[in-house]
Amino acid sequence: MNIIKAIRAPFQDSWCKKCFKTMDETHNQLFAMAGVTVAHFRPHADPEYFLRTLKPIPSLSSIPAGLYACRGVRYHCPKCGRTLVRLSIFLPVRGKEKEEEDVYFDRGQVDRLFEYH
Amino acid sequence: MRNRTLEKVDLYYVLFYVLAPAALAIVVTFLIHLLPIRNLWILVGIGLFILCLVFWSLASSRIFELQLHKFEQQLDRQGFRRNYTFKSEAAALIIDINTGKVALMFLWSPFHPIVINASRIDKIWVDDGKFGLGPFATSKRVRFNFQIGKRKIRINTFSSNRPWRMDTDYILTGISKADMMAELLDRAARRNTK
Numbered sequence: 277m278n279i280i281k282a283i284r285a286p287f288q289d290s291w292c293k294k295c296f297k298t299m300d301e302t303h304n305q306l307f308a309m310a311g312v313t314v315a316h317f318r319p320h321a322d323p324e325y326f327l328r329t330l331k332p333i334p335s336l337s338s339i340p341a342g343l344y345a346c347r348g349v350r351y352h353c354p355k356c357g358r359t360l361v362r363l364s365i366f367l368p369v370r371g372k373e374k375e376e377e378d379v380y381f382d383r384g385q386v387d388r389l390f391e392y393h
Numbered sequence: 394m395r396n397r398t399l400e401k402v403d404l405y406y407v408l409f410y411v412l413a414p415a416a417l418a419i420v421v422t423f424l425i426h427l428l429p430i431r432n433l434w435i436l437v438g439i440g441l442f443i444l445c446l447v448f449w450s451l452a453s454s455r456i457f458e459l460q461l462h463k464f465e466q467q468l469d470r471q472g473f474r475r476n477y478t479f480k481s482e483a484a485a486l487i488i489d490i491n492t493g494k495v496a497l498m499f500l501w502s503p504f505h506p507i508v509i510n511a512s513r514i515d516k517i518w519v520d521d522g523k524f525g526l527g528p529f530a531t532s533k534r535v536r537f538n539f540q541i542g543k544r545k546i547r548i549n550t551f552s553s554n555r556p557w558r559m560d561t562d563y564i565l566t567g568i569s570k571a572d573m574m575a576e577l578l579d580r581a582a583r584r585n586t587k
């Protein structure tokens with residue numbers, strides 16, 4: 277666990293870099309990563325990949341062991357209208373989380389993931 | 394392909410693996426010894442002994458890989474759907490979820506792969522190898538096990554010669570793999586009713 281990252285994270289992500297204002301959290305959704313099982317995780321940056329792979333789930337208990345999950349949070353700046361989506365990819369293991377990486381999208385590329393929630 | 398035995402070690406194979414290169418080295422060294430060149434046999438003997446060591450340390454996994462590849466092709470021809478394959482250093486396990494069949498090959502019995510109906514499995518469990526308490530708990534290996542009759546089969550998903558804390562990526566990954574394989578075996582077993 278990276279302590280510096282852990283302290284900075286909540287400020288960094290919800291903070292609009294243009295207006296220096298706290299953004300609103302509009303969506304917070306868990307996803308299963310279809311077909312991505314333990315030992316088969318590869319980093320991706322292509323929004324299409326996430327639109328194809330992420331399937332919304334109600335809770336982590338609803339996915340089988342060994343399957344990767346993702347916590348998606350969408351922020352919106354009330355002042356300038358800027359949005360930011362953070363996808364945090366992890367492997368759930370018996371209530372613990374093996375963190376892989378955080379991927380950011382700030383041009384609405386993956387907003388479709390949240391449309392129905 | 395034998396269906397009844399669940400031998401993890403083929404004794405004839407192990408004996409051949411150990412004795413054949415040694416015997417060959419001894420015979421060749423002896424023949425060189427008969428030549429009228431002084432002390433050449435010592436050099437040849439040492440050289441062949443080193444070759445034997447290399448063979449013993451490397452050949453088993455290579456033979457296993459080659460045999461596994463053949464076995465996979467054979468399974469494909471038989472219509473076995475290889476939904477999940479798990480390979481450890483000592484064994485490979487392949488599951489066909491829909492038919493509930495499980496194919497197994499062991500490192501020390503690569504010429505006798507096995508296909509069983511998962512419904513024959515009596516018990517499936519995960520052993521995280523946890524030693525110690527609370528935040529000080531560590532593990533050197535994680536594995537999933539299953540039992541058929543009195544026979545226990547243990548397949549490592551992680552092993553190390555030093556202990557690791559339970560929240561390290563190594564152990565979490567090992568537990569995740571073992572949990573996944575146990576769940577899949579369980580699914581296959583329920584699919585293929587007795």
Ligand SMILES: [Zn+2]
Pocket residue numbers: 292293294295296297353354355356357358
């Ligand atoms: Zn703003």
